[in-house]
Amino acid sequence: MKKVMMGNHALSYGAMLSRSQVIAAYPITPQTQVVELLSEMCADGTLDARFIKVESEHSAMAACIGASVAGARAFTATSSQGLALMHEMLHWAAGGRHPIVMGNINRSMAPGWSIWTDQNDSLSERDTGWMQYYCASNQEVLDTVIQAFKVSERLMIPGMVILDAFALSHTYEVVDVPDQAAVDKYLPPFKPAIRLTPSDPRAFGGLTGAEHYMELRYKLQKDMEKAPALIEETGREFEKIFGRNLGLVDAYRCDDADFVFVTSGTAGFTARVVVDEFRKSGLKAGNLRIKVFRPFPFAKVREVLKKVKKAAVVDRNCSYGAHGIFYQEVKSALYGEAGMPPVFGYIAGLGGRDITTDSFKEVAAHALAKDKADEEIVWIGVKK
Amino acid sequence: MVEIRFHGRGGQGTVVASKILADAIAKEGNWVQAYPEFGVERRGSPVVAFIRIDDKQIYDKSRIYTPDSVVVVDPTLVEAIDITDGLKPGGTIIINSDRRPEDFPFHGKFNVRTINATEIAVKNKLGSLAAPIVNTAIAGAVIKILGLTKLESLAAAIREGISIKPEDNVKAAEEAYELA
Numbered sequence: 001m002k003k004v005m006m007g008n009h010a011l012s013y014g015a016m017l018s019r020s021q022v023i024a025a026y027p028i029t030p031q032t033q034v035v036e037l038l039s040e041m042c043a044d045g046t047l048d049a050r051f052i053k054v055e056s057e058h059s060a061m062a063a064c065i066g067a068s069v070a071g072a073r074a075f076t077a078t079s080s081q082g083l084a085l086m087h088e089m090l091h092w093a094a095g096g097r098h099p100i101v102m103g104n105i106n107r108s109m110a111p112g113w114s115i116w117t118d119q120n121d122s123l124s125e126r127d128t129g130w131m132q133y134y135c136a137s138n139q140e141v142l143d144t145v146i147q148a149f150k151v152s153e154r155l156m157i158p159g160m161v162i163l164d165a166f167a168l169s170h171t172y173e174v175v176d177v178p179d180q181a182a183v184d185k186y187l188p189p190f191k192p193a194i195r196l197t198p199s200d201p202r203a204f205g206g207l208t209g210a211e212h213y214m215e216l217r218y219k220l221q222k223d224m225e226k227a228p229a230l231i232e233e234t235g236r237e238f239e240k241i242f243g244r245n246l247g248l249v250d251a252y253r254c255d256d257a258d259f260v261f262v263t264s265g266t267a268g269f270t271a272r273v274v275v276d277e278f279r280k281s282g283l284k285a286g287n288l289r290i291k292v293f294r295p296f297p298f299a300k301v302r303e304v305l306k307k308v309k310k311a312a313v314v315d316r317n318c319s320y321g322a323h324g325i326f327y328q329e330v331k332s333a334l335y336g337e338a339g340m341p342p343v344f345g346y347i348a349g350l351g352g353r354d355i356t357t358d359s360f361k362e363v364a365a366h367a368l369a370k371d372k373a374d375e376e377i378v379w380i381g382v383k384k
Numbered sequence: 385m386v387e388i389r390f391h392g393r394g395g396q397g398t399v400v401a402s403k404i405l406a407d408a409i410a411k412e413g414n415w416v417q418a419y420p421e422f423g424v425e426r427r428g429s430p431v432v433a434f435i436r437i438d439d440k441q442i443y444d445k446s447r448i449y450t451p452d453s454v455v456v457v458d459p460t461l462v463e464a465i466d467i468t469d470g471l472k473p474g475g476t477i478i479i480n481s482d483r484r485p486e487d488f489p490f491h492g493k494f495n496v497r498t499i500n501a502t503e504i505a506v507k508n509k510l511g512s513l514a515a516p517i518v519n520t521a522i523a524g525a526v527i528k529i530l531g532l533t534k535l536e537s538l539a540a541a542i543r544e545g546i547s548i549k550p551e552d553n554v555k556a557a558e559e560a561y562e563l564a
């Protein structure tokens with residue numbers, strides 16, 4: 001059934017169709033509608049879940065961890081300052097191997113106080129052990145929540161489904177809402193091998209000395225390494241049922257491309273428009289939209305970029321004192337491989353500044369005029 | 385691709401109007417994007433909403449700077465702000481007003497059309513006399529003038545999307561459609 005809905009509600013529908021059993025969340029702009037709709041669904045019986053009101057995001061994640069350890073499918077959503085307040089519990093969720101799925105609306109960190117989009121909130125959580133999916137449309141948001149539960153529960157690693165503030169969260173788009181019976185077929189109930197239950201008493205999250213801790217983290221990394229193949233496999237399975245592929249990357253017109261933008265989030269869709277324009281004027285352009293940031297699709301990025309002459313990474317984030325964060329990952333993916341193209345790094349769209357087709361043309365004009373990527377950071381649309 | 389910008393004031397239902405129009409347009413199989421200005425809305429202050437329509441999937445996620453048409457829900461905004469900002473040459477401006485198109489300074493440069501949506505809203509008892517809710521009447525005029533969608537699709541979208549007085553809202557849309 002096709003429905004016009006905002007990105008926030010696409011998250012709610014994804015959580016509903018996944019038959020989330022516990023939802024604990026605290027409101028924050030621009031996430032609020034996600035949990036408003038879910039609370040209504042819980043109240044009117046559309047969704048058979050326990051809705052837990054909490055006094056902070058830290059408690060929201062703590063409640064989700066408690067629910068998950070007891071064997072319930074748990075969902076929450078937050079944004080920016082709220083995600084930062086959750087930080088301690090994010091490590092706990094991943095370290096404890098609780099496959100919670102969370103929506104995060106990319107909103108810039110304060111100060112200056114902002115409700116508009118950039119990726120520094122979620123990218124600051126990159127080392128917590130969560131999987132991170134960056135979406136470009138409301139359809140992808142809904143679909144990815146369902147896929148994320150499947151992947152997370154298979155690997156016992158939590159997943160974060162990420163969307164741009166306003167450009168998706170408050171934008172209405174046509175979304176094909178999957179049929180519940182089909183979703184049930186794709187996503188079986190959550191049945192963890194071990195759970196917190198009085199009939200089988202166990203301790204969770206106890207003191208772990210140097211003789212065991214490292215093995216726990218080794219296993220987390222080893223399971224994370226299985227995620228790329230599993231995301232592709234579950235993406236193909238999703239396509240068989242619903243007709244839409246959910247992969248690690250969206251490589252658009254890259255096969256014969258000389259020049260490729262590397263993008264993420266909604267900017268990764270706007271870039272396609274410019275690619276089409278360039279193609280018409282004879283420039284063989286492409287766009288590699290990175291959908292999954294953790295685990296980082298190193299092999300996929302190498303495979304696509306090894307054939308191109310130049311790549312330009314556009315980051316809506318900055319690791320201050322270093323560089324754009326996707327840029328760093330892309331470069332490290334290519335390092336040491338022979339015949340890799342020069343990679344140019346750009347920062348654009350911080351604090352909700354728009355990334356337009358003209359922004360991409362500026363990026364292309366800069367990269368195409370140079371032989372070597374000799375500048376550390378090129379800022380697009382900044383008032384200097 | 386068609387791009388439309390709406391100007392209203394917080395509380396008049398401008399954002400809802402864009403959502404209802406998006407619903408109606410999607411019913412006929414088109415792709416649509418509708419979004420409010422990316423900010424904080426307050427009752428009475430100027431608000432802006434946007435719609436992008438195409439017969440194929442819309443990939444451009446940037447904001448709309450050069451709309452094909454502008455819809456002015458609150459006529460007092462014509463003096464307060466430049467509602468023609470970025471409007472494409474010869475673009476259409478639809479204004480909720482009891483005045484004639486030629487009464488507006490930008491008549492001639494742009495294709496100006498007026499519809500007295502306030503009168504239609506008051507007649508159908510939508511909102512209060514002091515603050516009538518004009519969005520469904522405006523939507524009726526917009527779909528006819530810009531040829532966006534069928535009246536039946538708009539009526540269905542209103543019935544699904546508006547819980548307060550849906551039938552009176554449908555009537556307002558129909559009356560505006562006839563008059564536009």
